[in-house]
Amino acid sequence: MYKQYNIGRLRLNDQNYAACQALRGTNVQLMLGVPNEELQSTASSQDYANTWIQNNVQNYEDVNFKYIAIGNKIEPNSPYAQFLFSAMENIQTIIYNANLGYKNIKVSTPNYQVALSESYPPSIGSFTSEYQSLLDPIIGFLVKHKYPLLVNIYPYFSYIGNIQNIHLEYALLTTPSVEVQGGKHGYRNIFYAIFYAFYSALEKTKWGSLKIVVSKTSWPSEGGPATSFEYASTYNSNLIRHVKVGTPKRPNMPIETYMFAMFNENLKTPNYVKNLELFYPNKLPKFQIKFS
Secondary structure (H helix, E strand, O other), X not given: OOOOOOOOEEEEOOOOHHHHHHHOOOOOEEEEEEOHHHHHHHHHOHHHHHXXXXXXXXXXXXXXXXXXXXXXOOOOOOOXXXXXXXXXXXXXXXXXXXXXXXXXXXEEOEEEHHHEEEOOOHHHOEEOHHHHHHHHHHHHHHHHHOOOEEEEOOHHHHHHHOOOOOOHHHHOOOOOOOOEEEOXXXXXXXXXXXXXXXXXXXXXXXXXXXXXXXXXXXXXXXXXXXOOHHHHHHHHHXXXXXXXXXXXXXXXXXXXXXXXXXXXXXXXXXHHHHOOOOEOOOOOEOOOOOOO
C-alpha cells in the first residue's frame, strides 16, 4: 500500500511484528514507538533497553528505521514522566553501543499542544512551567545529538474547543488571507500558527531552537462537530500542499509530517477519534489524495 500510494514514512506507536516483517527490504522509513507502559522498565534497566533494541531493531536489520519515539504525549503529572528522560538516555546508549550509528536512528519523544501556555500570537509561544521542567533535560539531549522534537498538531481539536473565535477555513488551511499576525510574519492557517508557537517556545529555552517534526495530524471524517468526508479531504490535501513549501517564517523548508492514520481505531472514544483514517480496512482510500 505504501509503495502504491507513494508514502515514504510510517509511524508505529508500538512494536508490531507483522508490520516490521512487511517493511523488510523496502525504502519506507519507520518511526517506532516505545509504549508508555514500558518506560519504567526501559529507564530502570539498561539490560531491558538493550533487549528492546535487539528484539525490535537489530532483528530487523533490513528495515529502514528513522526514529525511536520514546512514549507518547507524556504530561508532567503523568506517572510515566519521571522515567521519560532516563528511558531516552538508555535507548540512545544501546543504539551507540550496538554500532547502529550507520542507520542514523534518532531518539525523541512526541509532545502536543497542551505543553504551550501561550500560543497566540505564535511569536509569544511558550511552554508551561511544568512542561518546561519536564522538557529542559530532553531538549538538551536533543540539541546534543542533533535530533528533532516530535510534536502532534491537531487543528481540529483547537477549532472545536474555540468555535466562536476560530474560523473553520483557518482550521482547514483554506483561508486566502492572513488571519493572525505574529511579529513580522502573517499566518493564514492554524497549523502554521501552532507549529511556530512551538518554535517560539523552543527559542525561549536556554537551549535555543530545534528542528520540529510533526509526528501526528489529521481531521476526522465523522463522529463529531465539523466532521465530514469533505472536511477531512480538504484538510489532508491542503496539509500536504502546505508542508511541501514550508512556512512564512521558513519558506522553502518542507516540514516532515506524519498523517494519522492509515486505518480507524474502532475501540477509541469519543466517536470522532475513531474516524481519523485515510483508508478503509479493504485498503481502498476513503477519499482521493495524492501523497507524492
